[in-house]
Amino acid sequence: xxxxxxxxxxxxxxxxxxxxxxxxxxxxxxxxxxxxxxxxxxxxxxxxxxxxxxxxxxxxxxxxxxxxxxxxxxxxxxxxxxxxxxxxxxxxxxxxxxxxxxxxxxxxxxxxxxxxxxxxxxxxxxxxxxxxxxxxxxxxxxxxxxxxxxxxxxxxxxxxxxxxxxxxxxxxxxxxxxxxxxxxxxxxxxxxxxxxxxxxxxxxxxxxxxxxxxxxxxxxxxxxxxxxxxxxxxxxxxxxxxxxxxxxxxxxxxxxxxxxxxxxxxxxxxxxxxxxxxxxxxxxxxxxxxxxxxxxxxxxxxxxxxxxxxxx
Numbered sequence: 001x002x003x004x005x006x007x008x009x010x011x012x013x014x015x016x017x018x019x020x021x022x023x024x025x026x027x028x029x030x031x032x033x034x035x036x037x038x039x040x041x042x043x044x045x046x047x048x049x050x051x052x053x054x055x056x057x058x059x060x061x062x063x064x065x066x067x068x069x070x071x072x073x074x075x076x077x078x079x080x081x082x083x084x085x086x087x088x089x090x091x092x093x094x095x096x097x098x099x100x101x102x103x104x105x106x107x108x109x110x111x112x113x114x115x116x117x118x119x120x121x122x123x124x125x126x127x128x129x130x131x132x133x134x135x136x137x138x139x140x141x142x143x144x145x146x147x148x149x150x151x152x153x154x155x156x157x158x159x160x161x162x163x164x165x166x167x168x169x170x171x172x173x174x175x176x177x178x179x180x181x182x183x184x185x186x187x188x189x190x191x192x193x194x195x196x197x198x199x200x201x202x203x204x205x206x207x208x209x210x211x212x213x214x215x216x217x218x219x220x221x222x223x224x225x226x227x228x229x230x231x232x233x234x235x236x237x238x239x240x241x242x243x244x245x246x247x248x249x250x251x252x253x254x255x256x257x258x259x260x261x262x263x264x265x266x267x268x269x270x271x272x273x274x275x276x277x278x279x280x281x282x283x284x285x286x287x288x289x290x291x292x293x294x295x296x297x298x299x300x301x302x303x304x305x306x307x308x309x310x311x312x
Contacts, residue, residue, distance in 0.1 A: 004030040005187065008082045008102075010070070012037040012051045015111060015172050016088025020056055022176045023086070028184070031062055032080050035073070037091065038066045071095050084187070087141065091120070091206075096143045104187060106141040109179060111171050113137060113153055115201035118146035121211075123171070124164050125204045127229035128222075133157055134167065136175055138182050140193045145203070149193030152182040160252060163231040209234045214247060216263035216311060219278035220254045227281075238263075238311040244289040245311070251282035263311040272296040274311060 009020055009031050023029045034057035042049040057064045067073045074097055077085075085106040087094060099106050112122040114137040126134040135155035139148035156170060185191045212234035214223060227250050230236040236247045255268060260275035267273070272283045287293040288303070300306060 004028060005083045005104075006030055006032050006081070008033045008035065008077060008080065008085045009053070009057075009088075010035040010085060010090050010094070011053045011088040012091055013089035014052050015168065015175070016090075016109060017052045017056060018172050018176045019086070019088055019109060019179045020053055022180050024056075024060060026180060031057075032082065033077070034062050034064045035070065035090075036064060036066055038068060070098060074098055074101075077101055084183075086183075093145060094141060099141055099143065107151065107183065107186070108139050108141045108146070108148065109175060110137045110139060110146055111135075111168070113155060114139065114146060114150060115196040115198060117204050118201055119204040120206040121204045123167050124207065124229040125202075126158060127162060127164060127167065128225050130225060131158055134171070136171055136178060138179065139196075140186075147196060147198065147201075149195050151186050151191050151193055152178065154178045161228075163228045165232040207234055212236050214238045214311070216274065217277040220276035220281045221279070223276055223281055224250050224252060224254065240288075240306065240309060240311055246287040246289075246293075247283060248285040248287060248293055249283075251284055253282070255280040255282065261310060265307055265309055265311060267307055270297060272300060272307070 005028060007023060007029050009023065011020065023031055034053055036051040036053045039048050039050050041047060054064050054066070065073055065076065070092055077098060078101055082102045084104045085102045087106055088109040094106060112126065113133070113135045117125050123134065133155045135153055137153045138151045139146065140151060142148040154174060156174060158167060182191070212230045214226070214236050227236045227247055231248065237244050238247060255273055257275065257280045258278065260266060262275055262277050264275045265272060266275070268282060273280045274283060283296050285293055285295050286299055
C-alpha cells in the first residue's frame with residue numbers, strides 16, 4: 001500500500017476494541033473518525049458511561065461522533081472521503097446511503113459463522129443450541145442484516161464450561177490477526193467476496209432483561225446451557241417469594257430425579273438442586289437481589305427457607 005488507508009471505525013461493544021487498537025497501531029491504516037452509540041446509564045446506579053471505543057479514540061485524539069441515528073451524519077462521513085468503513089458490534093443498521101460512500105465499501109466483523117446466526121444475540125444462540133464451534137466472519141456489508149458476501153472466517157471450539165462472557169472474550173482475542181490479515185488481503189485484491197447461502201441462515205433477536213427469566217419446566221440439559229448463555233447479560237434469573245434471584249452457575253452433571261414439581265428446590269448431598277421439566281440441576285452459585293453473589297452452601301446458611309420452595 002503506497003498511502004495510508006483512511007478508515008472510519010463504527011462500533012460500541014468490547015468485541016470491536018482489539019480490532020480498533022490493532023488498526024491504530026498498523027502503519028498502513030489511519031482512523032480518521034470513530035462513530036459509537038451515545039453515552040448511556042449503566043448498572044444499578046445508572047451511571048452515565050461511554051463506550052470502550054469512545055474512550056480508546058479520545059485517548060489518541062481521534063474525533064468521536066455519537067449520533068442517535070447514523071444517517072444524520074452522512075454528510076460529515078462524505079466530507080472525510082474514507083477509503084473504508086469498519087463496523088464491529090455497533091447495534092444499529094447502517095443505511096445504504098452510507099454503505100456506498102467508501103471506495104472499498106464497508107466491512108463488518110460478526111461473531112458467528114455466517115450465514116448461521118444473523119442478528120444480535122448470536123454468541124448466546126450458539127451456546128443454547130449446543131453448538132460445538134462458533135467463530136468470526138468478516139463480510140462486505142450490503143443493505144440487509146448480516147447478509148453481505150463473506151471475505152473470511154475463523155472458527156473456535158465452544159468449551160463445555162463457556163459462558164457468553166468467556167466465549168465473547170476468546171472471540172475478541174482471536175479477532176486481531178484475523179481481522180488485519182483479511183482486510184489487507186481484501187484491499188490488495190487477493191480475496192473475492194463469496195455470497196452467503198441464505199437458505200442456511202437463521203436470525204437471533206436482541207435480548208432484554210425478561211429473556212433471562214428461567215422456565216423451570218424446560219429440561220435440565222437445556223437450562224444448564226441457558227444459564228451459561230445468559231451470563232453476563234441479561235443474567236438468568238427466577239422469582240422466589242416475590243424477589244428476584246440470579247442463578248449465576250449450575251453444575252454440568254445433571255441429576256436423574258423427576259419426583260418434584262418443576263422449580264421445586266431440594267437438598268442434594270450437601271448442595272442445592274432445582275427440579276426441572278426433565279431431571280434436576282445442581283446450582284453452584286446464586287445472588288438474591290440487592291445482595292452479593294454467593295456459593296449455594298453459603299446462600300443456604302442465611303436462607304434456610306429456600307429449600308422446599310418453588311421457584312417461578
